[in-house]
Amino acid sequence: MARNDYIVGLDVGTSKVTALIGEVDAHDKVHIIGVGTAPSRGLRKGVVVDIDGTVKAIAEATEQASRMAGFRVKSVWVGVGGCHISFTNSRGVVAVSREDKEIGPEDVQRAVDAARVINLPPDREIVHVLPREFIVDGYDGVKDPVGMLGMRLEVETHIVTGAITSIQNLLRSVYKAGLEVEDVILLPLAAGRAVLMPDEMELGVAVVDIGAGTTDVAVFQGGSLMFTAVLPVGGNHITSDVGVGLRTPLSQAERIKIEHGAASADGAAEEPSLDIPTVGGQGHRAVSPKELALIIEPRAQEILAMTVDRIVRSGVAGNIPGGVVLTGGSANLQGLVDLAARELNVPVRLGTPQGVQGMTDVVENPAYAAGVGLIRFAAESLGGQRPMQEGGIMDSVIERFRRWFADFF
Ligand SMILES: Nc1ncnc2c1ncn2[C@@H]1O[C@H](COP(=O)(O)OP(=O)(O)OP(=O)(O)O)[C@@H](O)[C@H]1O
Ligand SMILES: [Mg+2]
Structure with missing residues (x-):
């Protein structure tokens, strides 16, 4: 396969920028030959607020992926999200x-x-x-x-x-990182494409991508997208609750949440086995997993409740007999799938990218769902399976932006 036949998906998220290089074969398998991830410094709630920080993270992620694949990435398919959608x-x-x-x-x-x-x-x-x-x-x-x-x-x-403006700030960051844009793809749509089975999409299902700054919702039925929403809540809120609740710095709160956190206090151990550094470096405190879970649970419930509220208000709640598929990095929170099944009263499962070959140790993680989905969606657009889904942004925003950019330099 020629190098320029490979697809590069760029997911500029609130916590990390991911560049994935891959191709989709005739059996619908996604072969990943390059992965790059850089901490994201310039986004709030899925929207670029600091272009220079974002440019650096994009450059770092694509360089890493380029090195792994053994060729230079020139153009990318960019995921677009954020509450302005x-x-x-x-x-x-x-x-x-x-x-x-x-x-x-x-x-x-x-x-x-x-x-x-x-x-x-x-x-x-x-x-x-x-x-x-x-x-x-x-x-x-x-x-x-x-x-x-x-x-x-x-x-x-x-x-x-x-x-x-939000789309242009994102594209501007990509161009400033020295990359061309093939097209933009809606992130919730990409996430769905990575983790859903065709029969789920046909029957009716909601995919909920809980990231760091946003929760993206997409409802599919009859194989098509019925509803999309991007909510301004995510794992960062859980982390900051843990930081405030345990009076520990955010970096520690993030680590403690990932290593020991749970979405439900039911069954969490009551012995104070966790050693928590307190703010100001003034010492440590012993906390029980139950105490930690009691801080996380209400926020996890709130994120789920906001999601359901949006689905119900949109009138598509009756269209999801296939239930809910949770994905995104925060879907890794221990016990979240069970909590969601109890709270939502529908079947809930964890959405991990499907049909991936190569780099599976990294990519077979809900945090990479949107990135893998960008490659799948792009391959379908290129293969003509989605003839009308080019969406025309090429002839509108991107074209206008390219002209503007050319004038500018
Ligand atoms: N095991 C875990 N338990 C709890 N939370 C986790 C775990 N692993 C990752 N996370 C959380 O997942 C979030 C990152 O998820 P993801 O990489 O999907 O976000 P993003 O794409 O950068 O952000 P967004 O989509 O909101 O713009 C962080 O808040 C992180 O704390
Ligand atoms: Mg994301």
């Missing part, structure tokens, strides 16, 4: 153009183009236009109308939009 559903309608009334790819494209004509405030931009279903002469539920006969073609789409 929202969506709207839109319908496009066209008359079938061919005389013999056979629906062609150009009719599908025109229908999608019609759907993307929506009223957007000037500070927002379309990230993806995702067709959910087609309707041919009033008959709904059509997955692929090409080749069918009909007079009137309609498409129901899910349009994901984001704040132009």
